[in-house]
Amino acid sequence: MVGGGLLVVLVSRDALAAPVIGRLTEGKAPGDPQIPEAVSAWLHIDEHGAVTVFTGKVEFGQGIRTSLAQEVAEELRVPMSSISLVMGDTMLTPFDMGTFGSRSTPQMGTQLRKVAATARERLIALAAEHWHGDASGLTAANGRVTDPRRHRSIGYGELTAGRTITENVRDDVALTPASHWSVAGTSVPRVGARDLVTGRHQYTSDMRVPDVRYAKVLRAPSIGATLASLDASGAESMPGVTVTHDGDFVGVTAPSAPAAAQALGALRATWTPVPGDAPSSRDIYEYLRRTPAPARGAGNEGGPSEPFERGDPTGALASAPHRLTQSYTVAYIAHVPLEPRAALAQYTRDAGGDRLTVWTGTQRPFAVRDQVAEAVGMPNDRVRVIVPDTGSGYGGKHTGEAAVEAARLAKQTGHPVKLVWTREEEFRWAYFRPAGVIDVDAAVDADGLIAAWIFDNYNSGPAAIRPPYPIANQRVTFHPSVSPLRQGSYRALAATANHFARESHVSELAHMVQIDPVAFRLKNLDDPRLRDVVQKAADRFGWPGLTHGDGRGVGIACGFEKGGYVATCAEVSVDKNSGDVRIVRAVTAFDCGAIVNPDGLRNQIAGALVQGVGGALFEAIEFDHGVIRNAHLADYRVPRFSDVPSIDVVLVNRPDEPSMGAGEAPIMALAPAVAAAIFDATGLRLRALPMAPGGLKMAAASSTGAR
């Protein structure tokens, strides 16, 4: 077993050598930050008919390796078993921005369908040439072109004989409509499932190479502290240990993991903390309100910070009969990917120059390639980043911290270097979902329609900030703040925070004018697809679905983001003595267009709901003076078996609509639905996420100070 990891990797790379060499000599190299036009950059068929697909997307558990293969199988007319995907390899795959924003299905899925359809038509033309006949009447199926009139057929492998398909992807190529799908649109099992249940799949953190050195990096005692002095003599005297010191970066390598840990422990360092007071998790919301960021954009989020304004919101607020003003807050939370950041870096130097190869789990392999190149002072075409299928990310692995650290040490020492972050490092030195404060000031007219809407979001982000309700008078503004903690993307970005505030407020408005919350939404919404998921979730739930009392309550919320329409009904049970809140059941209806893999989609939706339970009820990062106070799983609570409600998913398939992503939007409606259900059960309005970190009484007591 020892060293088996690299062997596997080398074998699989060698197996691809033939198509790779062809691909690299064709001018437009894969990895160029342009979308290549040649079919051959995306797809290769070998002489046996085996299909290799190249995409810069990465598999993090969302099942995209399977669903993209389904789309190729559908258009190319080949069995799933003949397709393998090379993913997230900056040398082999075309440039890609990254795997985020629910783009893989709508963008990469569509691109690969065009690639495969173009290839299929080319193969039919090749068959016609082969038979010296006419292409009309020839059909493609099961990896072969068939001439039904003359009862003959030929395999794709024979047609290409391993040569590349020299044609550009045709934008106007006819794609198979979803209503005619036979492979796409079905619950094809996950590719590679057997390796996942046997432990055979090699995540980055599992990879081993001969002569590898294990690395540890010295961390500051608080965020932003700078290194004042370092005495590395104790570590440097240990056998086989190297110490690399460059500015505030100090890394050690050793022949074994325990030796690396000992070397790290032998470093003597003093640090200078950031001067002055830093905000803590107790006073973060006031801080975010009064500390605007100098420029737009916080973390990895782009988007407008200019207000969106329509009508006369101020005037409409003043004249409407029912007005409600409230504030909502969301805490910083951690992604807690079960596989922490990890990297294996290999630096080589020969007559052809130096090269650096880094295996790491990142959602943006090309961006990390550039980060690594800059950090080690090499041109980016000498650096190759490869992303093995990774132990999750949820937006938390856009960056390449471990890759950069391992690369620096590999270049410095000349040995392959492996670095796996500890859970504590992951909590302290990765980035968080932004904390934020949202003020909502809204009014309802005499007919029960929302007449005015003013929405100010401080620091959460602009994703899904505009209401899906067609409100005539509105002003919606995102105010980026200076964040004391490192912040960035998280599944659905700020759509979760904006939906929590918006949908909570909509439920409060409905209650104020005494209209049922489902009826109030249907009355105020005009988008037929959003209305449809609201109706379907309510129907399946049996809204309101229970006899009230006994600490039970129900709530609903809905929304739209990244092409996905979602509505969630939740039922909670509150133990009035202990304050325990349990989400008893959740029904989510979801519409993301034409469904590519129904079972995979159900898995994503249910998973998003479970992850949403944590942010809704108990997840929060606690910090003080630049130190994370709950940097362990013992102190940072994540959802476990006992937290999971009975989950019912209603899939709304729309074969006439484009297929959109589904990894993110299903998380958005859970928290506001639960908030409404807690109100229904107890009369308590909880406007801060997480809502019940220590049970309900503490939550109620601590929320009395909120506006």
Add this chain to the structure above:
Amino acid sequence: MLAMSTAASRGTASERHMRIEIQVNGHRRSVDVDPSQTLLEVLRDELGLTGTKYGCGEGRCGACTVLMGSHAVASCTIPAQSAVGAPITTVEGLEHDGHLHPVQEAFIAEEAFQCAYCTSGMIMASVALLRATPQPTSDDIARALETNVCRCGTYPRIVAAVRRAAASVGADDRP
């Protein structure tokens, strides 16, 4: 200038290495270990059995679950020397003659994973549960697996997989 010290003494002890013999997946394995090494580190780094995962290092996530005898244990919390004398089974030891264990089959059938980084630990904890309780209820399953985290949130599928495995094992055992 205010200065803080981060120095921590962990001892320097490469000379403290000792040779131990442990029994893993039915094979006796002799390994050199540092006294600070956990069973998890020895399995992964010395024996190359990387199916068992590091997730938290404090026994709170279950990714490192292996069987010690017939009990599920968090191998990240167990000093390697403590494993001497107790048969250890890792996920690599479940497959026999190319046939998957019924729990592995059930995880595939229910697609009870997303990123699957937790899967080895979930499977080992489930195997231990089914040995002790061949026909567990959903509550039994949730209780037995409570220390195992699936951050992707596939818990309902895992419960379904364990129930499926229980049903298939029960069927196989019938005369």
